Amino acid sequence: MKETPQPSKVSQMVLRLRRAAERNRTAAVAELVGNVHPREVAEALLELDSAERLWCFRHLPAAMKPDVLAGLEELGAVDFINALSDAELAEAVEEMAPDDAADVIADLVAHRGSTVLKLMSKEDSEEIRGLLQYGPETAGGIMTPDVVSLPSDMTVAQALQRLGEVETDEPIYNVFVTDSQGELVGVVRLWDLVRLKDRRATLGEVADRDIVAARVDMDQEEVSRLMRRFDLAAIPVVDQAGRLVGRITADDVMDVLEEEASEDMFRMAGSDDAELGAGSPLTASRIRIRWLLITLLTGVITSTLLKNFINNLSHVLVLSFFVPIVMAMGGNTGIQSSTLLVRAIALGMVRGRGIVRLLFREIAAGVIMGLICGTVIGIWAYYLIGRGNMSIEYPALFLAFTVGTAMLCSMTFGALFGALVPLTLHRFKVDPAVASGPFVTSFNDIFALVTYHSVSISMIVVYKHVYSG
Amino acid sequence: MKETPQPSKVSQMVLRLRRAAERNRTAAVAELVGNVHPREVAEALLELDSAERLWCFRHLPAAMKPDVLAGLEELGAVDFINALSDAELAEAVEEMAPDDAADVIADLVAHRGSTVLKLMSKEDSEEIRGLLQYGPETAGGIMTPDVVSLPSDMTVAQALQRLGEVETDEPIYNVFVTDSQGELVGVVRLWDLVRLKDRRATLGEVADRDIVAARVDMDQEEVSRLMRRFDLAAIPVVDQAGRLVGRITADDVMDVLEEEASEDMFRMAGSDDAELGAGSPLTASRIRIRWLLITLLTGVITSTLLKNFINNLSHVLVLSFFVPIVMAMGGNTGIQSSTLLVRAIALGMVRGRGIVRLLFREIAAGVIMGLICGTVIGIWAYYLIGRGNMSIEYPALFLAFTVGTAMLCSMTFGALFGALVPLTLHRFKVDPAVASGPFVTSFNDIFALVTYHSVSISMIVVYKHVYSG
Structure with missing residues (x-):
């Protein structure tokens, strides 16, 4: 068991990746990153110089590229993202979680975003376009559209059955319950759903109707304050009409908190x-x-x-x-x-x-x-x-x-x-x-x-x- | 549906609670707080003067007191906690989540902590004593011992059955898998567990063995960095021998992030x-x-x-x-x-x-x-x-x-x-x-x-x- 990811692990990988790049040993890359978390791979790539970084990224296993790219975006490697080809970007972005994908597209230099989106499947690009319309520091800008919402007349047994078929990029903590108009009327925690004895009860009956939700245009700082105040693992996001459009999870809010704290400190010191x-x-x-x-x-x-x-x-x-x-x-x-x-x-x-x-x-x-x-x-x-x-x-x-x-x-x-x-x-x-x-x-x-x-x-x-x- | 808890809601409650206190209308309190989140009740109490606050708290419904007290502790109402009687404290603390309870006890003036603990059931007080031994800014100090750990030879079907019987104060996001020595060997997300098709597989087979865990003595800042780095909803906490002793959830880490950012900003300005x-x-x-x-x-x-x-x-x-x-x-x-x-x-x-x-x-x-x-x-x-x-x-x-x-x-x-x-x-x-x-x-x-x-x-x-x- 690794107790905590060793910093030396990343440093060692940096040295080995550099050596592989120098000798152009393409096969070595997949081997080196085999059992490593994509986030750590991204951290290692960040330590390399730009040419090495590009070379290594290109020889990563295809399945790992989307997550490593998301990690690099979070670490601020904007220059690197701009250096990738349109086709490379489109391929990786298509496989990313929609909120991460939108972040990558938003980082691109002017006009390149729509070029890359055009290279993707219509379904994926439309989802990302939808997210890009919101301000980057609003609930809409940090949410993922990846939610599970079920009708209020569905039974617990049916709901559990349905959950087995859902495809999501991130784990689900809450099932949102909507009425026939698609309006959010309640929430059931997955933990409670699994433990309910009466499998024939409807979701409408068991749902908690006292929902704390964020509006798409709510400032991200306000979202983090709400989640902190009510100790939430995830918060639903609704549009002006009260329709469910996405969710924000606690790990996104952790990033927001760090970001806002940095922003405040820098601004107070007269910087950015x-x-x-x-x-x-x-x-x-x-x-x-x-x-x-x-x-x-x-x-x-x-x-x-x-x-x-x-x-x-x-x-x-x-x-x-x-x-x-x-x-x-x-x-x-x-x-x-x-x-x-x-x-x-x-x-x-x-x-x-x-x-x-x-x-x-x-x-x-x-x-x-x-x-x-x-x-x-x-x-x-x-x-x-x-x-x-x-x-x-x-x-x-x-x-x-x-x-x-x-x-x-x-x-x-x-x-x-x-x-x-x-x-x-x-x-x-x-x-x-x-x-x-x-x-x-x-x-x-x-x-x-x-x-x-x-x-x-x-x-x-x-x-x-x-x-x- | 309430889209976001209105600030005016808290202010209104403050006015009404104050009026109730002035006229000594004890029955009114339970009515006023009936459908309100305990956190909002705590915020309202904080706006009252000390005598009113004490009066209102004493007339809250018994079931609400533990959560309101936890909220008040988080909001820094240390004077208020010291003003409560030993018996009142013991009663409320016994019903609180162990990590919140330990925070309340830690806030008490010297020696009072052990007096209050003695008034509680042996089981509850020992759990809290266990938590109090860790430094307040370590993983041990912020974790809750409230975990679900199941043996690796248990099948998925058995595990789901068992989860229905577990009592926890907070929802569970991950099931931890331990070997016969109680050592942590893997983790299964509840989301994945619910969706597994093969109900006869053992937890040992389906668990993710690449665990990111925190040691009890790890600094809370380091814990928050780990969770942020790997986008975790909860992190297991292990002792020196690698045995599972608790978990830290993302909502605890949000508090840590705010706390550490405040600490840094104040210290940089020459303050605290x-x-x-x-x-x-x-x-x-x-x-x-x-x-x-x-x-x-x-x-x-x-x-x-x-x-x-x-x-x-x-x-x-x-x-x-x-x-x-x-x-x-x-x-x-x-x-x-x-x-x-x-x-x-x-x-x-x-x-x-x-x-x-x-x-x-x-x-x-x-x-x-x-x-x-x-x-x-x-x-x-x-x-x-x-x-x-x-x-x-x-x-x-x-x-x-x-x-x-x-x-x-x-x-x-x-x-x-x-x-x-x-x-x-x-x-x-x-x-x-x-x-x-x-x-x-x-x-x-x-x-x-x-x-x-x-x-x-x-x-x-x-x-x-x-x-x-």
Whole structure:
């Protein structure tokens, strides 16, 4: 028994496949992949260089090609898929599960998809065309049309008989029960069906009528939330009229969850999960620079502000030593708040009275942490200013107090902004992760600097007024 | 048919339950929750205040309490669980699925767990004790011992007969086949078992022997990766000796995926996913401040560096206007790189030759983006320095070039560091997300400032040397 597929197994296969490719030993390929899971074969192929990969794929046993191709698609090998010939693609795609087939066709460069579909049997290509009409991130886009639906007047015994004749690409966990109009009216779990004592009962009698279903146009994130909420192994998908059109299984949703989590994390960092597949530094730069330019714009503003700040306060130059830390602390506090909100929104935890409570909590946390960090940096500032032999007009204690107060304000505003931006984006139906990262940090940077500037100037004006008055 | 459970349904129930609690109408509770999914009842209870929640829970139909309690545990209502009496807990826990029961017991304040277990039947409490011995984030900690295993010499007909008598809390998707020593030797999907024509074949003959199993001590993240990789609906869990001890179903793994993604995101932002459950700003502050103190330490260092920097270069004060943007751009470039690496590691994409390729890609991307951003900020610096009537000793063009070069260096180092830190942590078996965020940003901040400082000083020294020599 293999307890867990060894990573070394894939690495070993990579070496052997490479050797076979170098010596053009075509017969060796089928032998090497004989007892290996298609997913592991796909992982091994991904490690080869493009020429070797193409050579190996071409000499795989025909029965294995569809599953290996599906695995390669899932691993993001788009370049490889584009390199295959139309005939090769059509042959493999025809044997794939319809949802995997649609994914492969959707990856193809423009116009090639319909060429490949034309080479396939009419029945298969129509099924795939049907799936391709849905957005890739909707229930329709991730479902398989491969369902078992039986009429509600069929008996349990007849149903079990019928199941023996059904052909599916994936195992069935639930039997869907439809009425004479094809509308979904209930669901029977295969597990319960097998165990029913009364084989003469009709499906309509034994079905659970409290169905949780997804509409074809439902966002995949919402689908995953539903399945997680009700612990489902599979969810039926219905069209606008309530007719059953497909199902989504838990393994598809696992992919969705990873995909959505990656998407959120990348977007918060000012990037895109397309990067996970992208190879060249040029592509990576193209994706990332968009977000960096937002930060760069901040730089144009902060440098102008600093110019005025330092010109105005050149006799309290010491204050400029603390600009970076006040900005960094405001930024980090903001990121913590927005991460909390982005995640809480993604998990469906933000609703009703909870929102106001959350906002207050963020402000309160900002104040508490600001008091602590403000005190620490104030003490350090006192030491640093007092120690230097700099000609300063103001007492070190006063300047230290100014730095600490500015830190408190910057962190409080950071927490507030960090929470407000994702909430606002969510309200306007924009994915809160889209711009939370770069926007919040950039806002915070400018805000922290303006805060610092304003707090210092006001305090110095007050100080002058009190001591000269 | 309800297409998707309406959020308004939960909100409506909240209002009605609250009214029932206010008027102490105990009978109303059972009526209100009659046709509602226990998960939705739990969500509604969570919206109530603690006294109302306790009151409502106590008046739920007895049969519903275990599932509602499991839902509340999943939603993080630990305070509520602690507020229940020992007897109430024991009664509900006894009827729960063993894995959910173990989660509830694990949440209890110290020592209370064993008190509650003592109030339960010996059989139930021993099962839960067995589960509690495993770490909460291991396969053993998330599995249910609720499996169906049948001997390999049993025929298909006998197996189907036996399945009719089995009692389980969750549906079964796979029948596990064991040898005379209780060792797992194969697996038959229920779907295939039902459809087998030859009812006299033995399970040993029809079982798939190429089993993917998880060891009890396997990390839950690894389990989810296995299930995702091989598209499994359920995975068997075996002990060190290869004996079957439980199973993990896809719906458990969906929770793991969400949990691990949250954990990574929070850790990268310098926080903890415990925050999603925590209510008070004080708790939030306690969790977050740890990471902020790392950044604060950076502030102590940067302020000292800036003091020396500005004292040394007080005649080129203009350079200090660009400190924040150079630091921010280095930091953001670093976060982008570390997000890519953290995610690639979590998805199991980092191995072999790929690592070196990834590192080079990050450096190259840093250089490309640094050249672009350095040029932009250089042009802006030229404009800002040239425009002001400041007495400067050096030509604006030279100073602008200095700023641009410093930006290029800072971004390149940022990308390199951002990629290296998660890789190094991963190598030493530390979760790369643990400290990637605050560490990378703090490192980058100091590094960017030192870079800026060094580039400026060297360029000015060279400039002086060239023009005075």
